[in-house]
Amino acid sequence: MSEVDAVIAPEAEIDPALAAAIRLVILDVDGVLTDAGVYMGRTQSGESVELKRFDIQDGIGVKLLQEAGVEVVIVSGRESEATTLRATELGLRCYQIPGAYKLPTVERMLVERSLDWSQVAMMGDDLPDMAILRRVGLPVAVANATPEVVDAVVWRAKARGGRGAVREFARALLIARGDWQQAVDRYVSEREKSEA
Numbered sequence: 001m002s003e004v005d006a007v008i009a010p011e012a013e014i015d016p017a018l019a020a021a022i023r024l025v026i027l028d029v030d031g032v033l034t035d036a037g038v039y040m041g042r043t044q045s046g047e048s049v050e051l052k053r054f055d056i057q058d059g060i061g062v063k064l065l066q067e068a069g070v071e072v073v074i075v076s077g078r079e080s081e082a083t084t085l086r087a088t089e090l091g092l093r094c095y096q097i098p099g100a101y102k103l104p105t106v107e108r109m110l111v112e113r114s115l116d117w118s119q120v121a122m123m124g125d126d127l128p129d130m131a132i133l134r135r136v137g138l139p140v141a142v143a144n145a146t147p148e149v150v151d152a153v154v155w156r157a158k159a160r161g162g163r164g165a166v167r168e169f170a171r172a173l174l175i176a177r178g179d180w181q182q183a184v185d186r187y188v189s190e191r192e193k194s195e196a
Contacts, residue, residue: 014155018138019176023119025065026106026132027166029076029083031125032142033058035162038080052082055162060187061170062090067186068179073109075102077128100128123169124149125161140169 030036030052039051062072073093076083077100087094095105110117121138122129125145130152133139139153142161150156155172157165174180 014138014172014176016176016178018154019173021119022070022121022138022173022177023115024109024113024121025070025072025173026075026120026122026136027062027072028122028124028126028129029074029080030078031144031161032123033074033086033162033166035160036125037162050080050082052080052086053162054086055164055167057164058162058166059086059090061167062092064174064180064183064187065170066091068174068177068183070173071113075106075122075132077102102128103131106132121173123157123166124153138173 027033030038033054034052037053041049043049065072072090073095074083074087075095075097077097079096079098083096084094095102095109097105106120109115110120116137117135118137120136121140122132122136123140123142124130124133125142127146127148129149133141133149133152138155140155141149141153141157142159142165143157144160145153145156155169157168159165159168171180174183
């Protein structure tokens with residue numbers, strides 16, 4: 001087993017110093033927040049419909065990252081109303097770039113936020129994510145990522161895309177930062193309050 005194989009093992013922990021530097025998490029959509037399946041059809045009136053399946057536990061992982069002060073954004077290589085709806089529900093900025101030319105958008109994002117690549121994590125699964133994964137300080141992947149992506153990351157989830165991989169990464173990142181229990185306690189205590 002090579003040193004790289006040992007680093008990307010799903011059970012490996014994220015280096016605390018690396019985790020502490022992260023200020024921005026970028027998530028791909030198809031294959032990361034979803035299982036990469038797209039359901040397409042038409043209504044009786046002829047209007048096209050596209051549906052995607054999102055994992056609810058991933059959404060809670062996103063919320064826990066946000067509550068710990070980590071900004072989370074979506075960067076997708078496809079335009080989709082389903083993605084827009086999910087991003088709105090989670091309170092995320094959403095960048096949908098036709099043709100998957102994601103790098104210029106992310107470079108602008110870093111300038112706007114005065115961030116360095118070392119302060120960014122990205123979770124990807126396929127070739128359209130490679131240009132960003134090769135630059136970020138913490139490149140991570142879902143369990144079923146393509147071999148090229150696996151070779152480019154330092155951490156990989158046990159879970160497949162759309163099946164809890166984002167939640168697993170959020171937990172691993174926040175544990176490495178020492179923020180997990182506090183984020184969980186804050187999330188739960190907010191939901192224990194009765195409405196006045």
